[in-house]
Amino acid sequence: AAGVIQSPRHLIKEKRETATLKCYPIPRHDTVYWYQQGPGQDPQFLISFYEKMQSDKGSIPDRFSAQQFSDYHSELNMSSLELGDSALYFCASSAPTGYTEAFFGQGTRLTVV
Amino acid sequence: GDSVTQMEGPVTLSEEAFLTINCTYTATGYPSLFWYVQYPGEGLQLLLKATKADDKGSNKGFEATYRKETTSFHLEKGSVQVSDSAVYFCALNFGQGGSEKLVFGKGTKLTVNP
Numbered sequence: 001a002a003g004v005i006q007s008p009r010h011l012i013k014e015k016r017e018t019a020t021l022k023c024y025p026i027p028r029h030d031t032v033y034w035y036q037q038g039p040g041q042d043p044q045f046l047i048s049f050y051e052k053m054q055s056d057k058g059s060i061p062d063r064f065s066a067q068q069f070s071d072y073h074s075e076l077n078m079s080s081l082e083l084g085d086s087a088l089y090f091c092a093s094s095a096p097t098g099y100t101e102a103f104f105g106q107g108t109r110l111t112v113v
Numbered sequence: 114g115d116s117v118t119q120m121e122g123p124v125t126l127s128e129e130a131f132l133t134i135n136c137t138y139t140a141t142g143y144p145s146l147f148w149y150v151q152y153p154g155e156g157l158q159l160l161l162k163a164t165k166a167d168d169k170g171s172n173k174g175f176e177a178t179y180r181k182e183t184t185s186f187h188l189e190k191g192s193v194q195v196s197d198s199a200v201y202f203c204a205l206n207f208g209q210g211g212s213e214k215l216v217f218g219k220g221t222k223l224t225v226n227p
Contacts, residue, residue: 033214042202042217043157056214090156092215101147102206102215106156 002026004105006091012111013081021076021108025093031055032074033102034066035090043090049074081112115140119203119218126193126225134188134221136177136203144205146170146179146186147215151200160188160201193225 005024013019025032031050035043036059045058049068060066063081068074072093078085088109092102120135138144148160148170161170166181175190186203203218 042219043215045214045216048214058214092157101145101159101162103159104149104157 004091004093004103006089006105006108008108009106010109010111012113014113015081015083017081017112019078019081019110021078021089021091021110023074023076023091023093023105025072025074025091026095026103028095029093029103030072030096031094032068032072033092033094034060034074034076035092037088037090037107039087046076078110083112086110086112115144115205115216117203117205117216117218119201119221121219122200122221122223124221124223126223128195128225128227129192130225132188132190132193132197132223134201134203134223136186136188136218138184138186138203138205140184140205140207142207143181144207146177147204147206148175148177148186148188149202149204149217151202151220153199157202193223195225195227198223198225 007022033048034046037043046060048056052068064078066076088107090107092104094102116139145164147162149157150160161172163170163179169178177188200220200222202220204215206215
């Protein structure tokens with residue numbers, strides 16, 4: 001079965017650079033979530049999209065932005081990167097019916113040096 | 114706000130030991146409850162879920178029962194294996210589809226020794 005695809009799997013950037021992470025949800029899933037997981041930490045919700053509109057916002061820095069496109073894939077754009085942005089970034093998607101769980105991608109490991 | 118509290122780890126057990134990882138939640142209303150597992154270097158995988166009170170979720174020998182009276186969803190397994198070594202996250206959402214984010218506990222790292 002198709003899963004959530006994230007790219008790239010690994011990314012190394014320097015401070016003050018920009019990074020773009022991509023997420024391709026499971027087919028027919030209309031909701032995408034982004035989470036940030038620091039080393040040894042629990043996943044922290046950043047932002048979500050439902051039917052291409054932002055639906056919820058968590059602890060996402062102003063330096064980050066995201067969008068969901070017409071094909072439901074999503075991109076997380078991160079600018080002016082800081083060392084503290086180094087983390088595992090997960091994307092998850094869920095289906096449009098009630099009480100559905102979120103399915104996670106394998107994550108993008110971002111290292112800022 | 115809504116929150117999930119898990120027992121702190123790490124938890125170290127011998128193979129075939131009994132496992133309990135406690136999870137309690139605070140929420141307005143009646144959320145859906147989940148256990149996710151994260152193996153080293155991998156993403157989060159749904160282990161089991163329960164959507165209403167007294168529901169029991171089960172998978173791969175793991176079980177958890179949704180207890181509304183104690184607002185708990187403790188994870189249990191009767192006989193753990195080395196391959197169960199991972200980090201376990203309890204989570205909740207209100208699961209109405211379309212934008213209901215998951216709220217996670219801090220995670221409990223389990224190590225099972227042969």
